[in-house]
Amino acid sequence: MKTPVSVVIESVGAYIPPKVLSNADLEKIVDTSDQWIFGRTGIRERRIVAEGMSTSDMAIEAALSCLASSKVPAAEIDLIIVASASPDYAFPSTACIVQHAILARTAAAFDMEIGCTGFIYALATGAQFISAGVYRNVMVIGAETLSRFVDWTDRNTCVLFGDGAGAALLTQGPAGEGILAFHLGADGSQWNLLSLPAGMARLPASEQTLKKGLHYIHMEGRAVFKFAVKAMDVSLKALLDKLGKTAGDIDLLIPHQANSRIIDSACQRFNIPREKIMMNIDKYGNTSSASIAIALYEAYSEGRIKKGDLVVLVGFGAGLSWGSLAIRW
Numbered sequence: 129m130k131t132p133v134s135v136v137i138e139s140v141g142a143y144i145p146p147k148v149l150s151n152a153d154l155e156k157i158v159d160t161s162d163q164w165i166f167g168r169t170g171i172r173e174r175r176i177v178a179e180g181m182s183t184s185d186m187a188i189e190a191a192l193s194c195l196a197s198s199k200v201p202a203a204e205i206d207l208i209i210v211a212s213a214s215p216d217y218a219f220p221s222t223a224c225i226v227q228h229a230i231l232a233r234t235a236a237a238f239d240m241e242i243g244c245t246g247f248i249y250a251l252a253t254g255a256q257f258i259s260a261g262v263y264r265n266v267m268v269i270g271a272e273t274l275s276r277f278v279d280w281t282d283r284n285t286c287v288l289f290g291d292g293a294g295a296a297l298l299t300q301g302p303a304g305e306g307i308l309a310f311h312l313g314a315d316g317s318q319w320n321l322l323s324l325p326a327g328m329a330r331l332p333a334s335e336q337t338l339k340k341g342l343h344y345i346h347m348e349g350r351a352v353f354k355f356a357v358k359a360m361d362v363s364l365k366a367l368l369d370k371l372g373k374t375a376g377d378i379d380l381l382i383p384h385q386a387n388s389r390i391i392d393s394a395c396q397r398f399n400i401p402r403e404k405i406m407m408n409i410d411k412y413g414n415t416s417s418a419s420i421a422i423a424l425y426e427a428y429s430e431g432r433i434k435k436g437d438l439v440v441l442v443g444f445g446a447g448l449s450w451g452s453l454a455i456r457w
């Protein structure tokens with residue numbers, strides 16, 4: 129769907145927890161090796177949030193970092209959307225906690241929970257409020273504390289995830305710039321391939337759920353891998369068709385950082401050279417809703433995005449869900 133009024137990214141920000149957990153550290157916790165983890169996923173290390181901090185704290189830091197390089201003051205933010213699969217609470221929303229902390233007193237605030245596709249869904253949603261003329265400034269944040277939802281005795285999952293947050297401030301911009309198009313999708317028939325089974329209404333926390341470890345991330349890795357490769361293909365193709373562009377027109381592709389083999393496989397099929405792909409999975413692992421937000425921030429900070437570039441975001445995750453979004457910077 130093309131947005132009728134231009135919605136641009138005014139500024140970006142991130143919060144990366146300082147504590148590093150390397151593959152060598154993990155070798156001391158579970159039966160694994162740096163060779164296996166790096167070879168199968170591209171991950172060398174991940175960040176772990178400090179004790180006492182949680183998703184909202186990182187979201188607040190990312191929002192403040194975003195505001196620090198923006199002309200828009202917090203008081204002029206109309207809406208805050210936080211994408212997270214690991215919010216502070218079932219309720220209230222993490223977005224409300226951020227709203228209070230950054231003094232965005234008149235902003236509406238809500239969360240979106242779409243796993244790793246969350247940041248793309250949230251950008252597309254925020255852009256609609258601006259293009260419809262309802263709001264002028266929307267803060268979109270992806271933030272995760274996945275380290276508190278992995279079973280640290282399960283080598284299949286604990287090596288994959290990390291913590292962090294990224295943010296982007298959307299505002300109205302000149303015609304022809306900003307978000308050009310997006311493509312969102314979901315296949316609920318496969319919801320059980322990736323879930324956090326217990327702790328909510330279906331399976332409230334109990335002695336039994338704790339014993340069975342049902343409050344940890346459950347993932348059918350191989351099946352999710354197959355889905356992810358296909359979802360990247362489908363979503364990128366649909367987006368390029370909408371834009372009337374080819375993969376060769378993309379200046380920078382920022383994919384969800386779940387597995388370097390998933391990214392490589394999609395890029396090979398679209399014939400996108402490595403230098404046009406943003407990859408930081410080696411440093412952070414899979415930070416779910418935060419991954420594309422952090423990668424966007426890093427790409428911009430490192431000078432890899434220039435004015436006029438066609439930047440494409442693409443992601444997939446729990447739901448199952450997928451999405452892509454194109455920005456003329």
Ligand code: ACO
Binds near residue numbers: 168213353414
């Ligand atoms: N260290 C050593 N060996 C391991 C480890 C580990 N950390 N983990 C698994 N293994 C073993 C398995 O036990 C298995 O051994 P076996 O053959 O003796 O049974 C072997 O390695 C192969 O296991 P697979 O699961 O088949 O390995 P695979 O190559 O599929 O890699 C992985 C697993 C990395 C999880 C991959 O399937 C993957 O990346 N899946 C997609 C994940 C993803 O994209 N998630 C996105 C969404 S996340 C979200 O939305 C929150």
